[in-house]
Amino acid sequence: xxxxxxTPKFQVLKTGQSMTxxxxxxxxxxxxxxxxxxxGMGLRLIYYSxxxxxxxxxxxxxxxxxxxxNKREFSLRLESAAPSQTSVYFCASSVTGGKDQxxxxxxxxxLSIL
Amino acid sequence: xxxxxxxxxxxxxxxxxxxxMNCSYKTSINNLQWxxxxxxxxxxxLILIRSNEREKHSGRLRVTLDTxxxxxxxxxxxxxxxxxxxxxxxxxxxxxxxxxxxxGKGTLLTVNP
Numbered sequence: 001x002x003x004x005x006x007t008p009k010f011q012v013l014k015t016g017q018s019m020t021x022x023x024x025x026x027x028x029x030x031x032x033x034x035x036x037x038x039x040g041m042g043l044r045l046i047y048y049s050x051x052x053x054x055x056x057x058x059x060x061x062x063x064x065x066x067x068x069x070n071k072r073e074f075s076l077r078l079e080s081a082a083p084s085q086t087s088v089y090f091c092a093s094s095v096t097g098g099k100d101q102x103x104x105x106x107x108x109x110x111l112s113i114l
Numbered sequence: 115x116x117x118x119x120x121x122x123x124x125x126x127x128x129x130x131x132x133x134x135m136n137c138s139y140k141t142s143i144n145n146l147q148w149x150x151x152x153x154x155x156x157x158x159x160l161i162l163i164r165s166n167e168r169e170k171h172s173g174r175l176r177v178t179l180d181t182x183x184x185x186x187x188x189x190x191x192x193x194x195x196x197x198x199x200x201x202x203x204x205x206x207x208x209x210x211x212x213x214x215x216x217x218g219k220g221t222l223l224t225v226n227p
Binding site for chain 1: 217
């Protein structure tokens with residue numbers, strides 16, 4: 001029972017480099033999310049996908065793009081990484097996108113931008 | 115912007131004691147959820163309480179919700195060293211996006227053996 005799998009677990013980038021963070025879930029969930037977690041800030045929603053084929057901006061979308069490749073996979077892309085994007089990134093999924101649905105999280109990607 | 119705010123920020127207790135964490139929020143909610151995060155791991159859903167519920171139990175966890183005070187509490191009874199983690203509340207707000215949970219900054223609980 002893998003649940004939500006994120007790759008890579010760690011990454012160091014130089015300013016200006018690009019990178020795609022991968023996320024896959026095997027629970028047949030319809031909705032998927034990308035968050036970032038910074039010290040003292042809690043989790044902030046970057047983008048979400050209510051269902052396959054749809055994506056919407058969250059609280060902090062600037063500097064990011066997403067792709068819902070299929071029902072299982074939801075990727076997050078940094079086109080030109082900046083030091084302010086140093087963070088821990090979490091992918092999550094839920095059965096449907098309702099606010100009363102528990103979300104299931106991966107173990108995160110720790111990203112450092114130098 | 116943060117909706118839920120946990121209190122205290124950090125809590126240290128001895129094994130066997132009870133731990134109480136509080137969450138306050140600002141706007142009307144549909145439900146409130148509590149999550150646990152072990153160091154270096156993702157969040158794990160613990161319990162969800164709806165706005166028309168006042169109390170909910172799950173094993174050693176007890177959650178209360180007071181919508182008049184816009185607050186919730188999470189009680190962990192007979193704590194164990196394995197309960198050491200950060201605990202977050204998350205609110206699903208009335209109106210607004212149907213998909214957005216707003217997370218607080220968390221309470222770091224340390225249970226000493």
